[in-house]
Amino acid sequence: MAPAVRNPWLLALLALTALRLLGAALLPVSPDEAYYWVWGRALAPSYYDHPxxxxxxxxxxxxxxxxxxxxxxxLAPVGVAIGSVLLARAGEDLFPGRRVGEWGAALLNATLLFAAGSVLITPDTPLLVxxxxxxxxxxxxxxxxxxxxxxxxxxxAGLALLSKYTALLLGGGVVLWLLxxxxxxxWLLRWQLWAGGVLAIALFLPVVWWNSQHEWVSFAKQGGRAGTVGTGSSLRYLGELLGGQIALATPVVFVLCVAGTAMACRAWWRDRLPAAGLLVTLTVPAAALFLWQAxxxxxxxxxxxxxxxTACLAAAAFLGPRWRGWKLAGMGIGLAVMFAALLQASFAPLPLPRRSDPTLxxxxxxxxxxxxxxxARQQRGAIxxxxxxxxxAAELALHLPPGTPVVALGDRWDLFDLxxxxxxxxxxxVRSERRGDGPPLWPGATPDGGAVRQRKGIEAERYRLYAVRVAPGDPPLALLPARR
Structure with a gap:
């Protein structure tokens, strides 16, 4: 048997990846994932929401x-497995011989953020990879x-930018490290650094071109989200941010990441370790930006x-043997929560109502x-x-028979070549009751019954049905691709 195959860490990663592939096959598709499936059937240099x-x-x-x-x-579980190996190798290169990479990658895989991205497909998945x-x-x-x-x-870095705009913080952190x-x-005087920057920009240029052809709509949307002033109190948003991160990282891993990053700052300041500096500049400025936004x-x-x-690598590198029990507990809790969430989302063994079960x-x-x-469509003779x-709209396009056309309504569909x-x-x-009692956006829509989405008899959402007809002057309409 090859030495790599005997590596317990690698064997554990392979087993975890197999479990995630099984979860990816069993777990129902979320609306956002179905929306990204439509993107994949209507490929473009960029989209309203993301690259x-x-x-x-x-x-x-x-x-x-x-x-x-x-x-x-x-590609989500496969990509996350590859990203985990690369993160482990990064830890070994930064702190040779200390198994920092394996511990750091294990802690990262124990977070719900990374675990969810290893089963569900979102822009964050390729970004993190x-x-x-x-x-x-x-x-x-x-x-x-x-x-x-x-x-x-x-x-x-260019591929990360093609995944999500927050990848700008990757380049910013490395520039800060260099300075x-x-x-x-x-390295600021070496051509290779600048050539790498040119490659990153070149890969991102199609997104810039697409935005230039669509009134910079994607940049405006995401830039506006980052700069929006909310109506709630500062303490409320800050509490939401910290509480959300404690939950999504899991409490133990969150504590380890904060403590490890603090120790990395100390090591960079006291011992002038360049490796610690890289972890700090890729973690602390971005964290400060999110805290400021909150x-x-x-x-x-x-x-x-x-x-x-980087925070998980910092925890692995700078928290000594006394923290080993915390690390093992963090990994155990994270994996247990991930397994429980996958089980509930796939099979719903607990009959929880919607307010208590986000998977429903x-x-x-x-x-x-x-x-x-x-x-209902066939009964009413609708086309x-x-x-x-x-x-x-994306969920219906994915689940309705291929012969049933699905029409999406709204301004965002003007940006697709559909x-x-x-x-x-x-x-x-079909219109969710959660959109309120006002009239639909489709002019002349006539109420025509209702429908309920449920799982094992537990209501997930109610919908109103309306009879409509395509006519001149309608809002933007797009015929979505059918399932193959």
Whole structure:
């Protein structure tokens, strides 16, 4: 048996990846995932919500395995496994011979943020994978002093930017490291560093071009979210941010990450360790930015996910033997919570109501609901099914029979290269009751019954049905791709 195969850490990662692949196959598809599946069927240089990497991942997986849950998510568990190996290698290069990388990658895999991204497919999944890859390239550069690793770093940073705009903090952190750490500052005079930057920008240029053709809509949306001033109190948003991170990282791992980052700051200040400086500049400034944002508006719980690769390495590197029990407890709790969440989302052994079970709200009952909508469409003689909610439209496109057209309503669909439905066709509009009692966006919609999405008899959401017809002057309409 090869030495690599005898490595217990690697064997554990392989077993965990197999479990995640099973979860990816069994877990119902969320509305956002279905929306990214539509992206993969309508590939473009960018989208209203995010850059295109998640669309490329879903398109690749479904091309290999078909339009199903596992095909849609295939690259998530595979990519996370590769990212875990690269993070482990980064830890070894930064702190040779101390098994920092293996411990750091294990802690990262125990967080709910990383565990969810290893089963569900979101833009954060490729972002974290390429973030870990870029960190590995920077660590290789630090250990080997071979400037060609700047080229690899530039490629991975560019791919991270193609995943999510928060990857800008990756480049910013490394630039700060170069400016603040005297022993790496000479790289500023080497051509390889600048060539790596050019590669990153070149990879990102298609997103810039697409935005220039669409009134900079994606930049405006995400930039506006980062700068929005909320109506709640600063303490409320700050409490939401900290409470969310404690939950998503799991409490023990969160404590380890905070303590490890503090010790890394101390090691950089006292011992002038360049490796500690790299971890600090990729963690602390971004964390300070999110804390500052929380003083005026809400920070989404997944945004700080980029902090954890370096924070987990810091915990592994700078928290000594006395913390070993904490590390083992953190990994055990994280994996147990992940398994429990997968079990509830896949099989719902606990009959929890919607308010107590987020898996019911987002994942429960979609195939049966689509069958109910299809029966209602046929009963009414409608040609297509329509909805004004992008996630609901994508779920119906994924679950309805391929011969049933799904029409999406709303301004965002103007940005897709998708055809409108033919004029004069009659359809059935599905609208969630959670959108309120006001009239639908579709002019002339006539109430025509209702439908309920449920899982094992427990209600997830109620919907109103309306009879509609395509006519001149309608809001933007798009005919979504059908399941293959």
């Amino acid at each position: 295109p990497m998640v669309a490329l991942w879903t398109a690749t997986g479904t091309a290999l395995l078909g339009d199903n849950a596992l095909g849609l998510r295939l 390429f973030w870990c890859a870029a960190l590995w390239a920077a660590a290789r550069l630090h250990r080997t002093q071979d400037g060609r690793w700047w080229l690899a770093f530039g490629v991975f 603040a750490e005297p022993r790496v500052r000479p 003083l005026g508006s809400r920070v989404q719980g997944n945004w700080p996910a980029i902090l954890y690769p 709200a987002r994942l429960g009952g979609w195939p049966a609901f689509a069958a109910e909508v299809e029966a 297509f099914v329509a909805t004004e909610e992008y996630g609901l 055809p409108p439905p033919p004029q004069g066709q009659a359809g059935l509009l």
